[in-house]
Amino acid sequence: xxxxxxxxxIRSLRPTAPRPLAPPLPRPPAPPPLAPxxxxxxxxxxxxxxxxxALQDVSLSIRPGEKIALVGPNGAGKSTLLLHLNGILxxxxxxxxxxxxxxxxxxxxxxxxxxxxxxxxxxxxxxxTVFDDVAFGPLYGGLPEDEVRQxxxxxxxxxxxxxxxxxxxxxLSLGEKKRAAIATVLSMQPEILALDEPTAGLDPRTxxxxxxxxxxxxxxxxxxxxxxxxxxxxxxRTIILNGGRVAADGPTGELLxxxxxxxxxxxx
Numbered sequence: 703x704x705x706x707x708x709x710x711x712i713r714s715l716r717p718t719a720p721r722p723l724a725p726p727l728p729r730p731p732a733p734p735p736l737a738p739x740x741x742x743x744x745x746x747x748x749x750x751x752x753x754x755x756a757l758q759d760v761s762l763s764i765r766p767g768e769k770i771a772l773v774g775p776n777g778a779g780k781s782t783l784l785l786h787l788n789g790i791l792x793x794x795x796x797x798x799x800x801x802x803x804x805x806x807x808x809x810x811x812x813x814x815x816x817x818x819x820x821x822x823x824x825x826x827x828x829x830x831t832v833f834d835d836v837a838f839g840p841l842y843g844g845l846p847e848d849e850v851r852q853x854x855x856x857x858x859x860x861x862x863x864x865x866x867x868x869x870x871x872x873x874l875s876l877g878e879k880k881r882a883a884i885a886t887v888l889s890m891q892p893e894i895l896a897l898d899e900p901t902a903g904l905d906p907r908t909x910x911x912x913x914x915x916x917x918x919x920x921x922x923x924x925x926x927x928x929x930x931x932x933x934x935x936x937x938x939r940t941i942i943l944n945g946g947r948v949a950a951d952g953p954t955g956e957l958l959x960x961x962x963x964x965x966x967x968x969x970x
Contacts, residue, residue, distance in 0.1 A: 739800055739894060739922055740764040740787065746946075747782055747793030756782040757793060758946040766893070769916075769923040771937035771954065773930070775968035778943040780926035781821070784896045787924070788816040800893060814843070817887030817921075821899040823879035824872070832858070832874070832882050833867035839890040857889040861915055877908030881915065888919075897925040901932050930969065934958055942967050 740762065747757040757779045764770060772780040785791040789804045789812055797804040804812050820826050829835040836857050840850045858864055861881040866874075874882060880900065887895065900916065901909045909932075916923065916936050927933060933940055933954055940957045942950040944967045950957055957963060964970060 736765050736767075737801070738763045738798075739766045740924075741796075741798040742783075742786075743796040745783075745786060745793050745795035745797060747779075747786070747791060756946050757786075760795070760943075760946070760948055762941065762948070762951070764922065764924070766922055767920070768939055769937045770925075771933040771940045772924060772926040772943060773928070773933060773940060773969060774943035774949070778967075779946040780943055781898050782946075783943070784818065784898055784924065784926055787894070787896050788813045788818055790818070814890055815892055816894045816896060817890055817892035819880075819883050819887055819895065819897045819900065821902055823876070823883040826883040826886055827871040827879060829871060831867065832863065832869045832871050832885075835871050835882060836867075836885045836889045839886060843890070853889045853891070854885075857885040860888055860919070861885045862911065875908070877904050877912065880904070880908075880912060884915070892921060894922045894924070895919065897923070897927075899927055899929075900925055901927065901929045930958060942969070944968075 741764075742760055742762040745757055745760040746755070748755050754777075756777075760779070760783065772783060774780055782791060786793060786797050786804070787799065789809045792804070799812050799815050802808055802812065802815075827835050829838060833854055836854045837850050840853050845853070854867065855864075858866060861884050863878065863881055863885060866878070866882070871879070871882060884895075884897075897916075901912055904912060913932060913935055916925075916932075923937075925932075925937065937954055940950075940952065940954040941948060942957065942963070949967055950963060
C-alpha cells in the first residue's frame with residue numbers, strides 16, 4: 703500500500719447484514735377494456751315475404767380490432783345479421799355501431815363506419831372502370847378530387863390491384879372482382895368490414911391471395927362464411943348461428959376442435 707502513497711491504518715471491509723428488500727412497487731392499473739365498436743341487443747328479424755324468422759334474440763358485443771367469423775348452415779341468419787350492421791335491414795332490437803344506434807337519422811354516418819362487401823362482387827361493381835367504382839364512395843361523400851385520387855390509389859394498392867384503375871370492372875376475373883369490391887369499401891376508410899362469403903367460388907391460388915389480404919387488413923372484421931379453413935387462418939373468434947340464434951361463441955380453435963358441436967350445426 704505504501705507504494706501507492708498510503709501510510710495510514712489498513713482496515714478490512716466486513717460483510718454487513720443484508721438490508722431488507724423494499725416492498726415491490728404497486729403495479730399500474732390495467733387499462734380499461736375497449737368499449738365495444740358493435741353492440742347488438744336482442745335483435746330479431748322476419749322476412750315478411752315468406753314469414754321466415756331469420757334472427758331471434760341475437761345479442762353480441764364486438765370490440766375494436768376483433769376478427770370474427772360467422773358460421774352455420776344455410777339459412778342460419780349469417781348474411782341477415784351482416785345486413786343489419788349498416789341499416790340495410792332493420793329488425794326489432796338494438797344495433798349500435800361506435801356508440802351510435804343504427805337509425806334513419808344517422809345512416810350516412812353508420813355506412814361510412816361499416817363497409818359491407820357482398821358475396822357477388824357484381825352487386826358492388828357498377829361503374830365503367832375500376833377507378834370509377836373505387837372512387838364512387840368518396841366522390842359521393844363530397845371529398846375533393848385530389849383526396850379521392852389518393853384514396854383510390856391507396857385502396858387499390860391494399861388489395862394488390864395497382865395498375866388496374868383503367869380496367870373495365872366487368873372484364874376482371876372473379877378473384878379480381880372480389881378484391882376490387884373490397885377496394886370500393888376501403889376507399890371509404892371504414893372502421894369495420896363486413897364480408898359475405900369472401901372466398902366463395904375462388905380457385906386455390908386466388909383464395910390464398912384473398913386470405914393473405916384479410917390477414918393484413920387492420921379493421922374490425924366480421925365474415926359470414928362456410929369456409930372453415932379460412933376461419934381457422936384468419937379469425938380468432940367464431941360465432942355459430944343456427945335457426946337465427948347464437949348457438950356458440952368462443953375461440954375459433956376450441957370451437958373447430960369440437961367435432962360434436964360442428965356436426966350438430968351442419969359444419970364440417
